[in-house]
Amino acid sequence: MFHSMCEDKIYKNLFNGDWVASTNTIDVFSPVDNNLVGTIPAMSKDEANLVIANSKASQKDWANMAISSRASILHKCAALLDENVDYLSVIMQNEIAKDKHSCDAEIKRTADFIRFTADAGKNLEGETIGADNFPGFKKNKISFVTKVPVGIVLAISPFNYPINLSASKIAPALIGGNSVILKPSTQGAISALHLAAIFHEAGVPHGVLNTITGRGSEIGDYLVTHKDINFINFTGSTEVGKHIAVIAGMVPMIMELGGKDAAIVLCDADIESAGKDIVAGAFSYSGQRCTAVKRILVINDVADSLIIELMKNIKLLKVGAPQDDCEVTPLIDNSAADYVQELIDDALHHGATLLCGNKRINNLIYPTLFDNVTTDMRLAWEEPFGPVLPIIRVKNIEEAIIIANRSEYGLQTSVYTKNIDDAFNIANQLDVGTVQINNKPERGPDHFPFSGTKSSGMGTQGIKYSIEAMTRSKATVLLINP
Numbered sequence: 001m002f003h004s005m006c007e008d009k010i011y012k013n014l015f016n017g018d019w020v021a022s023t024n025t026i027d028v029f030s031p032v033d034n035n036l037v038g039t040i041p042a043m044s045k046d047e048a049n050l051v052i053a054n055s056k057a058s059q060k061d062w063a064n065m066a067i068s069s070r071a072s073i074l075h076k077c078a079a080l081l082d083e084n085v086d087y088l089s090v091i092m093q094n095e096i097a098k099d100k101h102s103c104d105a106e107i108k109r110t111a112d113f114i115r116f117t118a119d120a121g122k123n124l125e126g127e128t129i130g131a132d133n134f135p136g137f138k139k140n141k142i143s144f145v146t147k148v149p150v151g152i153v154l155a156i157s158p159f160n161y162p163i164n165l166s167a168s169k170i171a172p173a174l175i176g177g178n179s180v181i182l183k184p185s186t187q188g189a190i191s192a193l194h195l196a197a198i199f200h201e202a203g204v205p206h207g208v209l210n211t212i213t214g215r216g217s218e219i220g221d222y223l224v225t226h227k228d229i230n231f232i233n234f235t236g237s238t239e240v241g242k243h244i245a246v247i248a249g250m251v252p253m254i255m256e257l258g259g260k261d262a263a264i265v266l267c268d269a270d271i272e273s274a275g276k277d278i279v280a281g282a283f284s285y286s287g288q289r290c291t292a293v294k295r296i297l298v299i300n301d302v303a304d305s306l307i308i309e310l311m312k313n314i315k316l317l318k319v320g321a322p323q324d325d326c327e328v329t330p331l332i333d334n335s336a337a338d339y340v341q342e343l344i345d346d347a348l349h350h351g352a353t354l355l356c357g358n359k360r361i362n363n364l365i366y367p368t369l370f371d372n373v374t375t376d377m378r379l380a381w382e383e384p385f386g387p388v389l390p391i392i393r394v395k396n397i398e399e400a401i402i403i404a405n406r407s408e409y410g411l412q413t414s415v416y417t418k419n420i421d422d423a424f425n426i427a428n429q430l431d432v433g434t435v436q437i438n439n440k441p442e443r444g445p446d447h448f449p450f451s452g453t454k455s456s457g458m459g460t461q462g463i464k465y466s467i468e469a470m471t472r473s474k475a476t477v478l479l480i481n482p
């Protein structure tokens with residue numbers, strides 16, 4: 001199934017059921033050891049026009065296909081993913097330096113996501129509404145409301161979950177009757193193209209899923225402003241997300257952007273379990289998750305005991321190559337590591353206490369923990385997307401809430417406490433998409449609603465919510481003559 005998409009590491013795009021090359025190409029190197037993972041097409045605007053026209057022409061027949069038939073294709077796709085976990089995992093480990101355990105988990109989770117989406121799609125229902133529900137109207141009108149596709153969904157995915165965050169856009173869009181154009185991140189594109197090959201092999205009709213590779217900085221603006229794109233489903237940085245929101249105009253969109261998720265630790269928390277959970281939340285995949293714990297707000301009285309637990313668990317982290325199942329692996333590129341180093345240096349310069357880490361070998365940064373981080377340091381506010389965790393000591397719950405909410409981001413916050421009243425009172429005051437109680441921030445299970453406030457995004461993902469977002473209610477009104 002993967003043979004026709006690539007020859008000698010030269011990958012092609014899926015276009016109308018065929019794999020096609022472009023004149024210009026981009027070499028993708030591994031963040032692990034700089035080996036050449038492969039070469040991908042850098043599509044031109046003219047080529048992109050052909051793709052968009054083809055996606056438009058293919059959408060109607062797909063929308064007319066019975067939902068149960070669309071669901072069967074998605075089930076086949078999930079089965080193919082399950083069969084290819086080992087093969088895909090090796091590609092991902094090499095391309096994005098994610099550890100084997102997390103790659104395997106991402107692929108299996110994606111298969112479950114697609115299956116659940118197929119079944120959820122079968123429950124897509126409209127409704128009928130009588131006019132007399134509204135004051136002053138009689139029983140002589142009925143509105144038949146059906147769910148119809150929006151048209152062409154442009155799915156733009158980030159490097160850190162090239163399979164899952166591509167599929168979490170593609171599958172709900174497809175079950176809703178849309179055609180999809182996938183523009184994966186350049187680093188991660190080879191993993192994502194394999195996912196496209198699986199959808200193709202499963203029987204998604206020609207042109208219903210097409211791919212466009214190329215640097216976002218070159219082709220991105222053209223795609224998001226193209227008149228035939230009907231929906232943009234974007235995951236990535238706040239900087240790029242805001243830029244797209246400004247230029248794209250009146251196109252509906254979902255934006256999943258950056259975060260600065262806090263772990264608030266209260267005096268009565270189970271400190272042992274909180275310490276373990278926070279370390280897993282902060283350092284898995286080297287902190288390159290939107291939902292990583294990116295700051296700790298701990299009540300001063302329990303800060304020292306929390307630090308003992310954090311240090312105990314950080315010492316257990318394996319650092320090195322993803323193929324050796326290390327949790328802390330090289331960052332996606334050198335400039336990402338430079339940025340993390342900048343934040344570390346700024347914290348040191350402003351007097352934060354380094355508890356461990358600040359060791360770097362090229363793009364590999366060792367897990368770094370800082371105590372006594374204060375609100376005048378960049379590390380208190382900026383998203384490192386790397387393995388560095390600041391501890392901000394607070395005197396009470398009120399101060400924790402104020403600092404948590406002062407962030408420009410609003411993705412998730414965790415609250416560790418045994419007092420359920422405190423937990424809910426704090427949750428009510430936090431301006432975020434999700435509050436986790438005694439649990440690290442995380443997206444799954446994938447049918448839960450997932451959203452961010454402020455610079456963390458707009459719209460809601462989660463299987464049912466994503467399908468709803470990428471379909472619209474169409475009303476047909478019948479006037480009954482007496």
Ligand code: NAP
Binds near residue numbers: 158216255257456
């Ligand atoms: P990124 O640099 O913003 O890239 C995301 C995607 O946008 C890539 O496919 C990129 O393509 C493309 N792109 C770049 N410029 C574009 C433009 N002008 N128009 C259209 N597309 C454009 O983000 P990243 O580094 O891949 O991912 C890390 C960030 O994503 C972090 O901030 C993280 O918090 C966030 N994230 C958020 C969530 C969430 O659910 N909230 C989930 C995962 C990640 P190229 O690769 O070709 O540049």
Ligand code: G3H
Binds near residue numbers: 441
């Ligand atoms: O990076 C953003 C992902 O949506 C986070 O998913 O919480 O399962 O790691 P996760």
